Amino acid sequence: MKTKTSAAKLTLKQTLSLLKSGELSLNELYQDVDEAVEISNKKLNIYLTLADDARKRADKALKDKTPWLGVPIAVKDNICTKDLRTTASSTVLENFVPQFDATVSKRLKEAGGVVYGKTNLDAWAHGSSTETSQFGRTLNPRNPEHLPGGSSGGSAAAVAADMCIAAIGTETAGSIRQPAAWCGVVGLKPTYGRVSRFGIAAMASSTDSPGPLTKTTEDATIVLYHLSGRDPLEATTGQQEVPDFTKALEKGVKGLRVGYLYHDIEGLEKVNPYIEAALRVLEDMGAEVESAKAMDPHHAISVYTIVQRGEVSSNLARYDGIRYGHGRDMFGDEAKRRIMLGTYTLSKGYADQYYNTAQKVRTLFRKDFQRLFERYDILVSATSPGYAKKVGATEGSAMFGELEDMLLEPSSITGLPGISIPCYRDPNTNLFLGMNIVAPMWREDLVIQTAHAYEMHTEWNSWRNNK
Amino acid sequence: MAKKVSTAQVKHIANLANIPITTREQQELAAAFSETLAVVDNLLKIDIKNIEPTHQVNDLENVLREDKVDEERMFSQEEALANAARTHEGYFVVPRVIDEN
Numbered sequence: 001m002k003t004k005t006s007a008a009k010l011t012l013k014q015t016l017s018l019l020k021s022g023e024l025s026l027n028e029l030y031q032d033v034d035e036a037v038e039i040s041n042k043k044l045n046i047y048l049t050l051a052d053d054a055r056k057r058a059d060k061a062l063k064d065k066t067p068w069l070g071v072p073i074a075v076k077d078n079i080c081t082k083d084l085r086t087t088a089s090s091t092v093l094e095n096f097v098p099q100f101d102a103t104v105s106k107r108l109k110e111a112g113g114v115v116y117g118k119t120n121l122d123a124w125a126h127g128s129s130t131e132t133s134q135f136g137r138t139l140n141p142r143n144p145e146h147l148p149g150g151s152s153g154g155s156a157a158a159v160a161a162d163m164c165i166a167a168i169g170t171e172t173a174g175s176i177r178q179p180a181a182w183c184g185v186v187g188l189k190p191t192y193g194r195v196s197r198f199g200i201a202a203m204a205s206s207t208d209s210p211g212p213l214t215k216t217t218e219d220a221t222i223v224l225y226h227l228s229g230r231d232p233l234e235a236t237t238g239q240q241e242v243p244d245f246t247k248a249l250e251k252g253v254k255g256l257r258v259g260y261l262y263h264d265i266e267g268l269e270k271v272n273p274y275i276e277a278a279l280r281v282l283e284d285m286g287a288e289v290e291s292a293k294a295m296d297p298h299h300a301i302s303v304y305t306i307v308q309r310g311e312v313s314s315n316l317a318r319y320d321g322i323r324y325g326h327g328r329d330m331f332g333d334e335a336k337r338r339i340m341l342g343t344y345t346l347s348k349g350y351a352d353q354y355y356n357t358a359q360k361v362r363t364l365f366r367k368d369f370q371r372l373f374e375r376y377d378i379l380v381s382a383t384s385p386g387y388a389k390k391v392g393a394t395e396g397s398a399m400f401g402e403l404e405d406m407l408l409e410p411s412s413i414t415g416l417p418g419i420s421i422p423c424y425r426d427p428n429t430n431l432f433l434g435m436n437i438v439a440p441m442w443r444e445d446l447v448i449q450t451a452h453a454y455e456m457h458t459e460w461n462s463w464r465n466n467k
Numbered sequence: 468m469a470k471k472v473s474t475a476q477v478k479h480i481a482n483l484a485n486i487p488i489t490t491r492e493q494q495e496l497a498a499a500f501s502e503t504l505a506v507v508d509n510l511l512k513i514d515i516k517n518i519e520p521t522h523q524v525n526d527l528e529n530v531l532r533e534d535k536v537d538e539e540r541m542f543s544q545e546e547a548l549a550n551a552a553r554t555h556e557g558y559f560v561v562p563r564v565i566d567e568n
Contacts, residue, residue: 099546193525206523235530236523302507313484322561324550329487336486337499340477343484344500357510359520364513366521399506415524441525 008032008162011463012071012219015165019062019069026058026070029165033072033116036163044139046157047117048077049085057114066112067226073108074164076155077118078125079210080199081105084115088201089133090123092319092330102199103231104168104210111226116164119154123332124316125170125203127151128178128401131394132334139391142184142430146388149179150401155213156183160462166223167213172204173304173412174405176211177420181383181434184422184462186451187213188220191442192415193238195224196231204311205236207304207412215463217421217451221245224444240442248445249452253285256450259292259376262407271382271433274424278435279380281457282450292376295368299361300409305399306345306358307413313342366414373440378450381407383420383434411438419447422460432460472500 007029010018018024041047051057058070075081078088080098082105087093105115122132130138130153138153140146141161148157152169156179159167169176171189180187188211195210202208212223228242260279263272279289316339321327331339345354372379384404394400411418420434435454439446455461474493477500481488488496544557553560 096550099542099549100540191525193527232532235532236525236527238525238527298509299513302510305503305507306510317484321552322559323547326552328485331486333492333495336488336492337496337503339484339486340480340496341500341503344472344476344480347480347483354507356520357515358507359522360515360518361510361513362521363518364515366524399503413524 006032006036006162008036009463010165011215012166012222013216015071016069019071026055026062030055030058030072033163033165036161037117040141040161041163044141044144044157044161045136046119046138046154046161046163047074048087048089048120048135048154050117051084051115054114054116061112061114064112068112070112070114071165072116073113074117074119074155074158074167075105075108075115076121076152076167076169078121078170078201079104079168081115081118084118086118087135088124089121089135090330090332090335091134091326092321092328093325096324098199100199103196103233104227105199107227108168119152119158119167121154122151122334124201124312124335125151125172125175126312126334126338127394128174128404129389129394130154131392132332134332137391140183140388140431142432143388146390146431147182147393149182149384149388151175151179152187152213153179156180156185156187159183159185159213159215166215166219168210168223168227169213170200170208170210171412172207172209172308174401174408176213177383177408177418177434177436178405180213180420181422181432182388184425184432185213185215186217186220186419186421187211188224188419188444188447189412189417190224190228190444191238191417193236194417194442194444195227196234196237198231198234202315204308205315206307206311207415216461217419217448217455218249220419221249221448238442243445245445245448248449251449253282253287253450253453256287256378257376258282258287258289259372259379260289261292261294261379261381262297263291263381265297265406267385268382270386274433275380275382275435278423278454278458281454285453285457290376292372292379294372294379295365295410297406297410300365300413301403301406303358303361303365304409304413306354307362309338309342310346310355311342312338313340313346362413365410369410369414369416377439378446379438381436383407383436387426387429387431387433407436416441417444417447419451421451421455422462423454423458425460472497472504
């Protein structure tokens, strides 16, 4: 290993192999990650809380020969971590110290990962920018004049800034994939029900999906494996066996049928050429690419907006300031808007008009994807309509997030797995574009297979280039 | 669909959702609601006759567990109260909801 390179810049895969061989010590690793945090966290506002027992836990994980050997992992702050403050970036929970671990935290710790710190998000995960965090916005490490995206903006930024080896986020509709695209990292949203929601501040229970944000697709594969599987504490987790996703890394894309979606949607003119270049790479590797026509994603915005606000109004009813946290007067503007709009659309006389209509259109989206997957193995589109927006971009727009996440919402409301991987870097701004790859339910292997093949044949992954 | 939401409606919804809001917020929220409802209006044009609603996407049905207490997961009284704003002799203190009169 080159001694001058910071160990914080290593991928999870590399870190594990160097720790195992003894070429890297936990001391070196933690010194380098601590240093990265020391230098930039104050400016970028990525971690809200750092765990002071991380180093001690790492030693134990290494000694116990766990699979992850004590590597530092960044965890989004809407995921409960026992004895470590968990705020969901809202002042309502500013003093909440969970008495228990979310299943995701528990599995992470069991695998030998160490919760290094808790990352910033849009308050309650309501947003796509981290600008609605009640503890201040996070800045994009690739270019601090820009936003990191969201809601898992802190976790994506922690990966981009090498302030962790890998990170965990949650996605309800775009909240893993969109910040991954904006920060130039990999974000994998698993199938709904693949990873347990137990112990995560609920946003929209029918679409919430925790998942990895990592430096490479291979790393996402490792993290996903350890988080996945049936949880007796969470009734919507699937009974499906968790396959060894790493097998998909070897498969390549030869003969894979790829449908190219959403290129005719207004506003994508700037990103289309880069997605098309990426598709040509897949074609060169033997994939069969075809332009495909799907239901208009503008309708998915509507379905998602109604369903999500409704579920939010119900889920956030529990915050009464009695058993934990502060009172309801502490909610920020965005949470107030969403709770109240949900209350409105679920109220007598309106539920049929809004909520039930939305759930029926949701059925049409499922049918549309079933039709598409008869013809294609995977579907590809841009992740976001453009590069990371400038700081302050969300001001005055009640629908900012929904419009930014338009291309991801159809797959979110239908529960499908998807990944965003970097597919271009603008040399002038150092900002990235992401390619979104979607597969049928429970077929994360297909998105992994495609993403990895692309990553290995192109220059857009920052950590592959560092090798 | 109702495109304009009045401040009176907003006040009523805030009351239902137990969210304290100011008069200025009432106006801002009415505007935000109207903006959002205008966006979701496009659903009206879709034919949803004879379409069943989707409430759950991974086709699970009636997932039950054994009706048994898991003592390992049980909090001690001290743990359960650890985050409470106000406690009294081992109990949560809750605001009065019934009027004294």
